[in-house]
Amino acid sequence: MREGEADPGLYDYLPYRDRPKIAWPDGKTVAVWVSPNLEFYELDPPANPHRKSWPKPHPDVVGYSHRDYANRVGHWRMAEMMEEHGFKGSVSLSVALCQHVPEVVENANRLGWEFFSHGIYNTRYSYGMDEAQERLIIEDSIRTVREATGQTIRGWLAPALTHTPRTLDLIAEYGMTYTCDLYHDDQPMPVATRSGQLISMPYSLEVNDHYGFFIYNMSPREYAQTLIRQYDRLADEGAQSGTVMCIPLHSYLIGQPHRIGAFEEVLRHIAADGRAWITRSGDIADHYLAQRGAVA
């Protein structure tokens, strides 16, 4: 990015109207990917000078144990349901989960899910890191996921969405294909970096379960209806443009007993509709790049 400038210079403006269409495989109009955040939060992490880890003094029992629900209960519910309806996950991974709870990572890997990095822990932030430190967490991510799963990560969602001005340049330099940190479009777009070839992969905060439940305070059924409306609209428009819909999830939220049943209606709706290319983030990136040729 252009550090310190008013326009960070991440991408060129491109109006939605009259764009060349992205043609998804088999005439599908919308590429749908589900992104479970498989995370590990620390009970007593060191302080980052730019952001507090927990709102309460450590131990923040509710904050920590709520998130721990994911690895004991929520993940297993969510993963089984996704598999039943034919949805592979593209995992935003706290890579230290490979050490702490390898069972969850192995389960996701066995299901054919893709992994990208969401940092080491969701309680360690990139704010304030120098370049060498940021390289360390990128190299750690690549190495840890490769050793645990055999996969080479191709994407990045900054830990707890904490960035430095160098993050995008660095992940591109390390050969990554996509970033999930930019929210300017419903289609993949080229991202300007010092080197490499990076694209933005439409993730979503607006229909992220965390926003649904805690920013917009939706009931489980309202959230499910929101996802269905989001899908229907993107599937309609995708006939002209070729759209991407991401469903970002946290199983400590969506995997709760009062929510998971309503969410199943969403998966059922999308799977039955016929217009969705239900796939993984890396597959979307490959298809887009092949169709667009090398992006600038």
Next chain:
Amino acid sequence: MTLDPAYLDYAHRREGMDHDLYPWSNLFSRPPLAWPNGEKVLSWIVIDLEWFPITPDAKPFLAPGHMQTAYPDYRHYTSRDYGNRVGIYRLLDALDKAGAKASVAMNSAIADRYPALVRDIVLAGHEIIAHATDMNATIATGVAEADEREMIAASLAGLTRTTGAAPRGWLSIARSQSFNTPALLAEAGIAYCCDWVNDDLPYRMTTSNGPILNLPLNHELSDRQILNVQQQSMASYCEQIRDAFDWLAREAETSGGGRMLALNVTPYITGLPYRMAEFEALLMWLAGQPGHGFATGAQIAASADAQLG
């Protein structure tokens, strides 16, 4: 800009949890728990009975529901006390109608101040568990260990004096603990705490003073979270509880293990006239579901304790 190099040290990066309080465990692969009468789902209702001094203490933090305005905050003092005078009796009647026994998480100040209420609760067969001394007695790291030990002891002594029996369970205000809390509760003879919301079933914790059970009291299904924090309707709350029950019952059927539906209810929130009809209907609906039972925390803890070995 640079961070302290220690920020990239990960001292607890190893298999398992980053603490020794409990090990990781997958609900779906651990040995199933069976409930005493073969129920698929036990609803565990926990009613908070809380007394808020009109002179709030925000150290270490201000309890949820506490005074908000400049002194004297009549509106919050009295509307919280409404729960202790009126709302709780509506809830007790609703429990009675549905044949439900609940756990009442009580500040010891309630026992000291309102012994008639305590008698009514005990006579109805509900369990009383400890919930600090009053709503100024919040716990978090920073409270001296001796002070926390003393507050726990005062709470237990107060409740024991009025009810005639030592409470088996403990619920911290806002489920907030210090690093010392689990060991101090075990030391005080508490069999189970309710604060950690990381599971749908009871599990064992290990402390320097011996084991203690944790019965996860789902905060997301609490009336406070759904009605007050998320500002949803009573109708939506009831629908969410029914959905949760349906899911847990199906899971119990397919897995063969019992499930627990933890319902944390607040008299000054649910016990309002306009909410009670729907709440009563919810309890009656639960009571009518096949394979459903109501249980107190002590009953669930005893059953789990025997099976967890």
